[in-house]
Amino acid sequence: MKRKALALLSGGLDSTLAVKVMLEQGIEVEALNFTSPFCTCTGKNAGCKSEAIRVAEEFGIPIKVMNKGVDYLEVVRKPKHGYGKGMNPCIDCRIFLLRKAKEYMTESGADFVITGEVLGQRPMSQRRHTLDIIERESGLAGRLLRPLSAKHFEPTLPEQEGWVDREKLLAIQGRSRKEQMQLAEDLDVKNYPCPAGGCLLTEVSFVSKVRDVFDHSDQLNLRDFRLLKVARHFRVGPRTKALIGRNEAENELLSRNIQPGEATLRWIDGSSPLGVLMGVVDDALLETSAKILLRYTRAEPGAECRVNVVIDDNERIIAVPNEFSDPSIEGYRV
Known part of the structure; x- marks a missing residue:
């Protein structure tokens, strides 16, 4: 047998x-x-x-x-x-x-x-x-x-x-x-990959991102952990995180992972990465996330800027000042 x-x-x-x-x-x-x-x-x-x-x-x-x-x-x-x-x-x-x-x-x-x-x-x-x-x-x-x-x-x-x-x-x-x-x-085994570590959990620099999700989640979601490998991450509220894409591929990936009730943000008057507000969404958190987003655009410092916000099928424009400095956003960065 x-x-x-x-x-x-x-x-x-x-x-x-x-x-x-x-x-x-x-x-x-x-x-x-x-x-x-x-x-x-x-x-x-x-x-x-x-x-x-x-x-x-x-x-x-x-x-x-x-x-x-x-x-x-x-x-x-x-x-x-x-x-x-x-x-x-x-x-x-x-x-x-x-x-x-x-x-x-x-x-x-x-x-x-x-x-x-x-x-x-x-x-x-x-x-x-x-x-x-x-x-x-x-x-x-x-x-x-x-x-x-x-x-x-x-x-x-x-x-x-x-x-x-x-x-x-x-x-x-x-x-x-x-x-x-x-x-x-x-044994004529060819084309095998070079030995290397394959787990991000071994990387000390990645640990803070993982702990952040554990510490701020009522219910664990695989999506939240998969996205730790992409975009810039900012903790803007106890149950809310803003993610800012770094290129078009990341923008597309973020847009595909939006869940009901979450928001996307883009600066209207120029080239802008995609911002995504994940978790609990309210006006104050939207404004904070929009200000973080503007740091990655060419919006004039101090200018009042228009940011397009989409939540589910609802679209609106909010006006926020481009007032955050680099040290300001570092306080939110995960």
């Missing part, structure tokens, strides 16, 4: 190699890829999802793409095992993904799960102790196989039952990628 593995596939070198090692042993593989609002990929660098799909297509295996969802935001807000150097809950994140994989195993018909984890490669989530915690708390004890470092661990059920030949698994350890690159050459 042919056995099936469910692979967590990011599209990076390690997870790609883990899949290839299983395929070389005649194991049927289905890939599972997770998208996140905190991925460093952008429209110009669609890495993550597209790389995983490319690898799946190249290997001829099915792939399912899942969004981490609002329940993942709760993991980020209060992780059981704490954060790394930024606001990255790496251990809890890994447990979350593997629990989702375990839930999907029944639907996919998979017998076990594989990952590209390498012992000692990542300082927080890939130490022996934390790898043991991740396996135990994911509910996959015995059915979680890490092909690249398998020989550093006790044999899993797939190895014990002879579904997988342990002798053909690897004993890679540490942060160097030399062994993986040699393995890629041996």
Whole structure:
């Protein structure tokens, strides 16, 4: 009977190699890829999802793409095992993904799960102790196989039952990628991306934006976190944020993400970025946001300026003075 593995596939070198090692042993593989609002990929660098799909297509295996969802935001807000150097809950994140994989195993018909984890490669989530915690708390004890470092661990059920030949698994350890690159050459794996961090939660400069959303939200919304990667952000009220586009692509993205009751703003008498008021909207907040918007136009300092405001299908013009200096708007910047 042919056995099936469910692979967590990011599209990076390690997870790609883990899949290839299983395929070389005649194991049927289905890939599972997770998208996140905190991925460093952008429209110009669609890495993550597209790389995983490319690898799946190249290997001829099915792939399912899942969004981490609002329940993942709760993991980020209060992780059981704490954060790394930024606001990255790496251990809890890994447990979350593997629990989702375990839930999907029944639907996919998979017998076990594989990952590209390498012992000692990542300082927080890939130490022996934390790898043991991740396996135990994911509910996959015995059915979680890490092909690249398998020989550093006790044999899993797939190895014990002879579904997988342990002798053909690897004993890679540490942060160097030399062994993986040699393995890629041996297995004819090409066009893999260069190793790099892919999570904005590891970037200390990004943490303040994430905390701001958590601190000022009655209900978590994936949209609010996705938009942290674009535009200029200003906290103008406890439940209100103004976003100012930096180019036409961002203006278009912001306009597509407006929710009912929120407002768009543009200076009428010259070239203007798009301003968006997200959350609670009132006249005082509109005026403050319009003044911030004017700092990114060529409106004459001190001049009374006309700003077009659209809320749902209602359009009106408000007049506000261009009176904010750069230090003035810094007090609002997130």
